Amino acid sequence: GEGVVRRDRFSGGPARGFMSSLAADERIFAADLAVDRAHVVMLAERGIVEEATAGEILAALDEVETEGHAALPDGEDVHEAIETAVIERIGPDGGKMHTARSRNDEVATCIRYRLREDLFEAIEATLALRKSLVEAAEEEVETVMPGYTHLQPAQPTTVAHYLLSYEAAFARDTARLLDAYDRTNRSPLGAAAFAGTPFDIDRERTADLLGFDGVLRNSMDASSARDFLLESASALATHATALSGLAEDLVLFSNKGFVELSDDYSSTSSIMPQKVNPDTLELVRAVAGDAASGLSGLLTTLKGLPRAYNRDLQRATPHAWETVDIVSEATAVAAGAVSSAEWPAETLETAAGEGFSTATGVADALAMAGLPFRTAHEVVAAAAERADGTPDLATLDASAEDVLDASLFEYVSRSDVEQALDPVASVESRDSAGGPAPAAVAAQLEEASAD
Numbered sequence: 247g248e249g250v251v252r253r254d255r256f257s258g259g260p261a262r263g264f265m266s267s268l269a270a271d272e273r274i275f276a277a278d279l280a281v282d283r284a285h286v287v288m289l290a291e292r293g294i295v296e297e298a299t300a301g302e303i304l305a306a307l308d309e310v311e312t313e314g315h316a317a318l319p320d321g322e323d324v325h326e327a328i329e330t331a332v333i334e335r336i337g338p339d340g341g342k343m344h345t346a347r348s349r350n351d352e353v354a355t356c357i358r359y360r361l362r363e364d365l366f367e368a369i370e371a372t373l374a375l376r377k378s379l380v381e382a383a384e385e386e387v388e389t390v391m392p393g394y395t396h397l398q399p400a401q402p403t404t405v406a407h408y409l410l411s412y413e414a415a416f417a418r419d420t421a422r423l424l425d426a427y428d429r430t431n432r433s434p435l436g437a438a439a440f441a442g443t444p445f446d447i448d449r450e451r452t453a454d455l456l457g458f459d460g461v462l463r464n465s466m467d468a469s470s471a472r473d474f475l476l477e478s479a480s481a482l483a484t485h486a487t488a489l490s491g492l493a494e495d496l497v498l499f500s501n502k503g504f505v506e507l508s509d510d511y512s513s514t515s516s517i518m519p520q521k522v523n524p525d526t527l528e529l530v531r532a533v534a535g536d537a538a539s540g541l542s543g544l545l546t547t548l549k550g551l552p553r554a555y556n557r558d559l560q561r562a563t564p565h566a567w568e569t570v571d572i573v574s575e576a577t578a579v580a581a582g583a584v585s586s587a588e589w590p591a592e593t594l595e596t597a598a599g600e601g602f603s604t605a606t607g608v609a610d611a612l613a614m615a616g617l618p619f620r621t622a623h624e625v626v627a628a629a630a631e632r633a634d635g636t637p638d639l640a641t642l643d644a645s646a647e648d649v650l651d652a653s654l655f656e657y658v659s660r661s662d663v664e665q666a667l668d669p670v671a672s673v674e675s676r677d678s679a680g681g682p683a684p685a686a687v688a689a690q691l692e693e694a695s696a697d
């Protein structure tokens with residue numbers, strides 16, 4: 247029709263499809279509309295675009311929004327396609343929307359605008375997971391279980407102490423994501439291609455309209471910087487790595503009957519009728535691989551990029567989306583698995599007494615009676631070697647005779663040794679700050695709930 251300009255800026259030849267990010271840009275469709283609106287409002291306020299034209303552009307953007315991303319004309323990317331759609335509606339004046347900016351600052355702004363939302367979701371997922379750990383821990387303060395080092399029974403602990411160990415790690419993940427959010431939340435808009443603009447724009451105003459905390463000072467940095475993607479992906483990969491440890495533990499524990507995962511988080515075998523497998527948590531465990539790959543995709547794409555904008559940056563963005571999506575999902579799934587899991591107290595307590603996991607406690611009892619810890623360690627190690635499993639009092643005493651030339655009971659009472667050999671008493675005795683004794687765990691629970 248009249249006034250409609252048909253442009254074919256996006257030629258691209260045979261590489262047309264290869265060059266276009268339009269499909270992937272669906273993710274920033276809403277962000278681009280927000281950025282366009284803020285920019286146009288600022289241009290009108292500064293008298294750079296007439297108010298009537300700005301009004302027409304804003305109305306056209308509303309229509310574009312209603313019709314959706316799928317209805318956009320073909321283009322190199324969503325920015326170009328939306329501009330084309332606006333021009334199709336209101337004529338060449340629609341092109342005034344792109345005054346005093348470039349797609350370089352535009353896309354950087356869109357990514358930051360959208361990522362804020364996604365980081366929020368990821369942060370909320372870590373909070374929900376931590377809540378599920380705290381709530382499960384509250385129920386299991388007295389539930390004694392074996393603690394492991396090198397996959398071998400090491401010392402008895404409690405389920406609450408174990409669960410809160412992950413809550414503590416995930417609390418740092420939340421903090422890292424919040425840090426990434428803070429640096430993501432800065433506006434590059436107005437940097438234009440990289441070299442600013444002669445128009446009398448107000449960068450603070452668009453930053454404000456878009457809810458950013460401020461602007462990125464240097465325009466060359468603003469249009470090129472993607473370290474906010476690296477930082478976000480790194481925080482997510484760090485979280486996914488900790489999460490994979492929790493998932494691995496739960497897989498191992500469910501294998502031993504130490505934890506009962508809800509059927510909602512288990513699956514059956516298509517051939518072996520007796521099987522109930524912890525597939526959900528195996529997938530959670532695997533997500534650390536996705537996140538590491540997203541982070542490494544970003545690192546390798548961004549490495550060595552010269553100033554200023556280079557089209558490589560278009561291929562960096564999807565790594566961030568994929569990483570944030572899968573890690574948030576895995577975090578939410580893990581929270582559900584934790585909330586619905588049961589911890590069979592009797593099985594756990596029996597297991598906690600196996601493999602002489604109370605050995606350290608016996609050595610501690612001897613050391614508390616005045617023996618140098620190294621000597622106490624020697625006595626108990628000799629007994630461990632003699633006994634098959636947990637040594638009885640006679641075996642411990644025989645080892646003391648060997649090592650010390652004296653009876654064990656010259657140092658400690660029988661009842662002290664019996665206490666030390668009991669996994670429940672052993673846990674109760676380890677009440678140092680941060681330790682597994684119910685009193686020490688109560689303090690940790692209080693702090694974790696307050697966070």
Ligand code: ARG
Pocket residue numbers: 267322323349350353555557559560561563
């Ligand atoms: N779609 C591009 C991206 O995601 C933005 C376009 C900038 N293009 C350009 N040729 N300067 O980075």
